[in-house]
Amino acid sequence: MITNDNKLNNDIDSEGFNLKKTISIYVKQWKWFLVSILIFLFSAFIYLRYTTPEYAAYSKIMITSDSDGSSGAGAFKDLSIFVEKEEAAVEDEIQVIASRSFMQNIVKSLGLNVQYFTRGRIYESELYKSSPITIDFIATDSIISNTGYNFFIDITSETDFTYRVSEDDTPKKVVFGETIPTPFEGMIITPKSNVKNYIGKSIRVKLTPVEYVSAALKRKISIEPYSKSSKVLVISITDPVQSKAIEILDFLIEQYNISTLEKKNLKSINTAKLIDERVELIAEDLMSVDSSIVRFKTGNKITDVASEAGLFMSTSAQNEQQLDEAMTQMRLLNSVSESLNDDSFDAIPSNLGAGDPAISALSLKYNELIQRRNTLLEIGAGKKNQTVVQFEQSLNDIKEDLKNSVENSKKSFRIQLNSLENQSNRINSKITAVPGQQSKLRSIERKQGIKESIYLYLLQKREEAIISQTSTSPNLKVIDSAYAIGKPVFPDTKMVYIGAMFLGFLLPFGVIYVSDLLDTKIHNKEDLKRDINNITILGEIPRIKTNKVLVERNDRSILSESFRILRTNFDYIKRSRKVKEYNNVVFVTSTINSEGKSFFSMNMALTLANTNKKVLLIGADIRNPKLLMGLDNKKKDDLAQVGLTEYLIDKSITTKESINTYDINGNKLDVLLSGKVPPNPAELLMSDRMKPLFDEVSAQYDYVIVDTAPAMLVTDTLLFSQYAGHTIYLTRADYTEKRILNFAKELHAENKLNGMMLVVNDVKQSNFGYGAKYGYYGAKKKKGFFRKWT
Structure with a gap:
């Protein structure tokens, strides 16, 4: 309950966050914001004034694949084990371009580990390719590549100069061409044609180990795909000297091009060598398989398993037919033999002879006499008729002769039957052996076919590899050669001033905010x-x-x-x-x-x-x-x-x-x-x-x-x-x-x-x-x- 003691007060303060009041806390300190922003803007001006500007150079290349068979790998492009994804290939090429060895080659080839600087009114400028002096080091390249050294020379005339290791040292007068002692075996400095333009000027020479320069160069070079899954790469670099940046990119692309050509030629040579080795091995295997076929046919006395199997089947059929005919004649002879052993006079088959003319003649005569006897008996002549008796006597004689002839024929047929049965068994055994022989021969011939197809494939690929060595194409296509825009990309004047204003605003804001956050005192x-x-x-x-x-x-x-x-x-x-x-x-x-x-x-x-x-x-x-x-x-x-x-x-x-x-x-x-x-x-x-x-x-x-x-x-x-x-x-x-x-x-x-x-x-x-x-x-x-x- 509110009493008279607090009528001057408002109701209980229940308001939450007050934006206007919060803003007023900062507005009251506008002078600090203004001072802070001005200080940071002035600092940005000083920074821009005394910071060496850097320029960007760009280049654009496209990575080509080996699908055209221009390298040794193209000889095996139809084998899945030699196929690689293009995305992976592009990433791999990026790593190759930015490799440590490439960077070191660039540094050594362009002499980036030796730098020349001349001081202007504001900052030092690098004399890239325009230095008025040339330095010849007495030490070997391996020593110079690992040396870090810094010294100053003041060109006093076209014939001499002063030399000092640090700016505070006492200058020593030296004549061009004179050997200067150094911790790395000394050096000789000679002038160039433009040395007269630098008389009275100081030049700082800086030697840096190749390893350090290449590491710094690798950090400065950027290699990015133009878009996702694109084979086009954008290569860029920033450097205080435009011509230096352009030359580095051009040399990098040239070096990569040479490297890919050497790699492809080496791949073609190795591919051809590999194919030659494989051809020799396959040729030896193929000769061994051919010899196996010869030995198999010679051992089994066959030339063509299929034709000989047909011949065996035909011979077997003929033999079976002859065996059946002989057995038929044998049964006829047995039947006739039984008839002849009987006392009656019955006709016998006329074709009983089966090629024996004597039996055939006796059979005809025996049947003819039986018919004549039977005719006499039919016309009333009795069995005791003299003619009938003579006929019967003749028939008995012929029957005896037939018996002897039939027995002899039966012996002959038995011999023939045994011969046909033996021949049939022999033919059947050969027919039974044919599938095994054919299976083994097919196995050998299959090996022969495989070896022969590989042999022919390798011969074809060897020719392709030999041809590819004479038609190797680069692994890249230069879309845009190295170029520079001409405007410095660092420092970015606009962004530096915007950043300075932002920091100038942020610093007092942060101080006021933290102070207000940590404030535990009353103020009004x-x-x-x-x-x-x-x-x-x-x-x-x-x-x-x-x-x-x-x-x-x-x-x-x-x-x-x-x-x-x-x-x-x-x-x-x-x-x-x-x-x-x-x-x-x-x-x-x-x-x-x-x-x-x-x-x-x-x-x-x-x-x-x-x-x-x-x-x-x-x-x-x-x-x-x-x-x-x-x-x-x-x-x-x-x-x-x-x-x-x-x-x-x-x-x-x-x-x-x-x-x-x-x-x-x-x-x-x-x-x-x-x-x-x-x-x-x-x-x-x-x-x-x-x-x-x-x-x-x-x-x-x-x-x-x-x-x-x-x-x-x-x-x-x-x-x-x-x-x-x-x-x-x-x-x-x-x-x-x-x-x-x-x-x-x-x-x-x-x-x-x-x-x-x-x-x-x-x-x-x-x-x-x-x-x-x-x-x-x-x-x-x-x-x-x-x-x-x-």
Whole structure:
């Protein structure tokens, strides 16, 4: 609940981040921003003035592949193991171009490890390809490549010069062509045709180990693909000398071109050599396979397995047919033999002879006689008929002959059957062996075919490799030869100035931001209100930059006006509170020392006195009296020798004897000084004489201002705080820590000090409440920077 004590305060401060206020923190320090930016801009100017400019050179090349068979690898381009991704190939070529060996070759070939400089008005310039002298080193190139050395020569004429190792050394006169001793076996300096243009000038010669120069050169050269997965490479370099940068790029591309040609030729030669070795090995294997085929056919007595297998099958069929025919004849002969063994006379087959004419003739005759006999019997002739009997006798004779002939024929057929069966077995065994022979022969022939195809392939590739050696093409195509724009790329003047302005703005911004971030002190009434929102804040007292620290009568200064505001606010609070006792007694205290209690007490008393009120100022800080600051111009004899200490100790001293009237800046002011510093200030302030003192002075005066000791450091103020109708609690801007304000909160919460009111002392005018923007009425307005000039 808000009481009358804090009607001058706003409601509880609940606002969060205030952008306008945050910006105002930095705007108030605009002078520091301006100074910082100007300093950085001036530093940027000096930097640009004395920095050696560097120029950029560019070149663009395209990496070609070996797909056209222009190298030895093209001989095997149809083999997957020799195929590589183009992206990987481009990355590999970038590493080759930027390799350490390439850089060292450039340094050695162009002599970049020996540099010549001439000093101008601002900085040194390198004399690349335009040096007026030539240096011949006696030591070997390997020693010079690892040597670091620096010396100066001053050309005095076309025939001689002076030599010194460092700038402070005494120059030694040397004739051109004379050997100069050095730590690396000496050197001879000879002039060029343009030496007369450098007479009277100093030249610095710098030897740097090749390893260092090549490493620095590698860092300076940039090689990037023109776009993703592109085979076009953009090569660039920066250097203080344009011609040097261009020559380095041209030499780098030329060296890479030569290297790729040598690599391709070497690859072709190695490929051809490899193919020759493989051809010889394959030829030997092929001859071995051919010999295996010959040995196999010779061993198995075959020429062509397929044709001979057909012949075996045909022979087997014929043999089977003959065997069947012979077995048929054998069965016929067996049947006839059985018929002949019978007593009856039956006809026998006429073709029984099977090529035997005797059997065929007997068979015909036997059948003819049987037919004639049977005819006689049919016509009625009996079995005893003489003709019939003769026929039967003839038949028996023929039958015997047939029996003998059949037996002989059967023997012949048995021999033939055995022969055919043996022949069939032999043919079948050969037929059975044919698949195995054919399989083995095919295996050998397969090896022969593989070896033969490889042999023919290698012969073809050998011819291609031989041809490629005479038609090797470069591995790159130069799209843009090395060129320079002509304008320095370093330092970038525009970016340097922009960066300087940015840093000039960033430095004070960072300092202010960090200071504000780490700030733990109060600076004005707003800061105090943010931390203590339930205690009345009377106002602020500005920081005074002059020695005038006390208000005067009819004073219109900012200090005087601020105290008038405090007086008005205090009167308003005083009327609203309606204190019964000691309503006109005002204690002035603070948390710690040096927060301005005595300063405030004296000026508040003088301000109240300006209204023709009767005011008494009491110095109750008997431990550390400070009220003499307004009386320091008084003579020692004019100052009262009796103060509060003496009054409390000596009961014979009256109040009237302790109080003295002083004329301060035209104001009549009654003052009760602190007196001497007692050994027991706390006990003395608890004296029984304290109450009669305040009863008396509160009745006699309109206002009683009491300057007391700091409340947190000592207990003095709290010992007699019951005599205060009101308490003004001082804080000091840029001095009072926010954390110690908790002590003031506790005093207020526990009612240890009556009618607490807060005042912020020593506030910078830039942070000073309403006056920060509008100033005080009647005060002279300061003209702005532009108004002064207009």
